[in-house]
Amino acid sequence: MIGAQGVWLGTARVRLLTAAALFTAGLPPVLDRDLSWLGSWKKALDQGTFSITTLGPVAAGIACVVYVRLRRSGVPDLLSQARRPWLGWLAPALGVWALASAAVLLICALTTTAAWAAGAHTYPELFWVVPPALAVLGAEVSIGAMMGSRIGHYWAAPWAAVSVFTLFILSSVGVVPGVFRTGGTSGSLSAETFAIHPIAAQAVAALGLGVAVMALSHWDLFRTSSTVHRGMCAVLVAAAIPALFRLHSDSDERYVSSSVEYECRDGQPTVCMLEETTRPLDDLAARMQRLAGPLVAAGVALPARFVQKLPGDSNLDEGSVRLFADEELGATVTDETAARSLAQPADCPAYSSDSPEDLPEVVFTIDRVLTHWILVQDGQASAPTEGGLADWWALPAEDQHPWVRTTYDALSDCRLNALRLPQ
Amino acid sequence: MTAALQAWGVGRVGLLIGAAVLLIETTATDQFLLPTFPDRLNGWALVPALVALTMAEPLVDRSPDLTRHATRSPVVIALARLALAYAGAGAVAGYCLLSPDGRMVAAYVLAALSLAAGTVALTGPWYWVPLLPISFAWLQHAAGDFPRPTFAIPAPTLVAVVAGSCLAYVGASAVREEVQRRQ
CATH class of the missing domain: 1.10.390 (Neutral Protease; domain 2)
Known part of the structure; x- marks a missing residue:
C-alpha cells in the first residue's frame, strides 16, 4: 500500500524535479553574504540544517497540494476499504518528507564537504543534529498535509507555506516554543557544540506535533488504525507536551560550551x-x-x-x-x-x-x-x-x-x- | 462577474487584507533578530513578503476549462484577475500610507505583487515555490535598513515594474489559452 501511494507524488521525473526544487528552495539561508561557514565545519553543519527554514515551508506547500489531490479524488473513501488505511493515508506525506529530507541531507553534505575542503577541522560525530532537524521537517510537512486535507482547495498551498514560515519566525523571536528553528547562528561555534537536551526536546516535540497534526488531517481514518499505531501516536503526543514546555525561545540554548583544543x-x-x-x-x-x-x-x-x-x-x-x-x-x-x-x-x-x-x-x-x-x-x-x-x-x-x-x-x-x- | 470574483477568491483577498492590517498593527514597528541575520529586522519588511506570497493567488487559473469556454477574451479575464489582486495589494498599500514610515512600504507592496505576477506568468500555480526563498533573501537584505530612504523606489521605476509584470502576466495568460485551444 505504501509503495502504491508513491504515485501521488508523480512520475520518477516529477519526483526528481520536486527534489531539485526543494534543494534549490533550501539554498538562500545557506548562501549568505560571505559564506562565512566555510571557516567552521560546525557552523557549516548548522547552516545545512538551517536550510529547512525555507525548504520546510516549500515541502509543506507541496504536501498540501498532494493531500488536496487525494481528498478531491475520493482516496479516503477507497482507503477506508483497504487493509491498512492509516498507513496508506500517511504514505504520501512520508514520500514528501523523504524527498525533502534527501534535499536537506544533500545540502548538509555539500556545506560540510565545502568547509572540509576549505581546511576546516571536521567533527563527523556531530551529524546527530541532522535527524532532529528532519523531525522538525516532518512536522512541517504534516502541517501542509493537514491544511490540504482539511481545506481541500489548491489555493491552500501558499497559505500552508506561509503558515510554516511564520512558525519559524515565531519560534525564532520567542512567541512560540523554539520547535521550528533548526540552526543558524552568527557566531563561529568555536569552543562550542550542539546541546543534546534542547535539541532532543525539539525532536520529541516535533514528532508529537507531526503525528497529532496527521491524525487531525483525517480523524476518521486515524480511528480505524491499529491499536498499536494509535498507542504510538498517543505516546508521542504525550511526550511532546513536556518537551514543548522544556523548549525555550532562547536561541543560544541550542549551543553549549565544549572542550577547547x-x-x-x-x-x-x-x-x-x-x-x-x-x-x-x-x-x-x-x-x-x-x-x-x-x-x-x-x-x-x-x-x-x-x-x-x-x-x-x-x-x-x-x-x-x-x-x-x-x-x-x-x-x-x-x-x-x-x-x-x-x-x-x-x-x-x-x-x-x-x-x-x-x-x-x-x-x-x-x-x-x-x-x-x-x-x-x-x-x-x-x-x-x-x-x-x-x-x-x-x-x-x-x-x-x-x-x-x-x-x-x-x-x-x-x-x-x-x-x-x-x- | 460576481460568481467569477467569488471563484477567484475575493473573500480570501479580503481575509488577507485583514491579516496584513493585523500584521502592520502588531509588528510593523517592532525590531527583531532572526538567526544568521546580521541586523535586526523591522516588522515592516514582512508586509511585502506576505503580499507577494499570498495576494497573487487569484492570478492562478484553477479552472482552465471554464476559462476556455468563457465568453470574454482571455486578455479581459487576465486583466480582471490583475484588478482583483491589485485591489487587495492597493488596500494594504493604502493602509501603509496612513503611517509615516509606511510610504516606502506601500511602494514595496505593489512591487512585491508585480514580482509575484511575473512569477505566476512563468510558473503558474507553483508561483509560491520560488517566491518563498526569494522572500527569505529579501528579509535578509532588508534587515537593519528597511524602510530607510536608501530603499526608495523612484515612481517611474515602480510604474514600469507594475506595467511590465502586468504585460507579462496578460501575455502569458493569452499564450497559455491559445496553446490549450489548439490542443
Missing part, C-alpha cells in the same frame, strides 16, 4: 588558533612571524606563543591573537590584524576592566602606535608626519627602539600604568 604553527612566535576555526591560521602565522622581525630587531622579548583567547580567559605568559569575527572564519587576514595581535604580548585581566585606574586610556593610544610602528617597519604603512608624535616618528628606527622595548616589556608584564607615549 588548539592548532598551532610553530615559529617565532608560535601562533595558535581554536581548532574549529583554523582556516586563516597559516596566513596569520606567516604574517605574524614576518612582522615580528622589527620587534626582535628592536630587542624586545616576544612571548613564545600567541593564542586565540576565549572570553574570560587570561594568560600572562601568552600573547593574544586578536581577530574580528569575520576574520576568524575568513581564508586570510590582513597585516594590520597580525600587527594588532603582536602588539598585545599578554592577555592582562585589566583589559576587561571598566575602571580607568586599571585600564588607563593611554593604553588604547599606545596599542595603535605600536601596531602602526610594526607596519611602518615592514613597509606596509608610512610614518605620520603630523600630530603630536610627528617628531618621534621622524627619528631613525634605532632611536625609536628604546621606547618600543620599554613599552613591550610593560605590556608583557601587564604594568599598564607604567605605559608612556613616546617623547
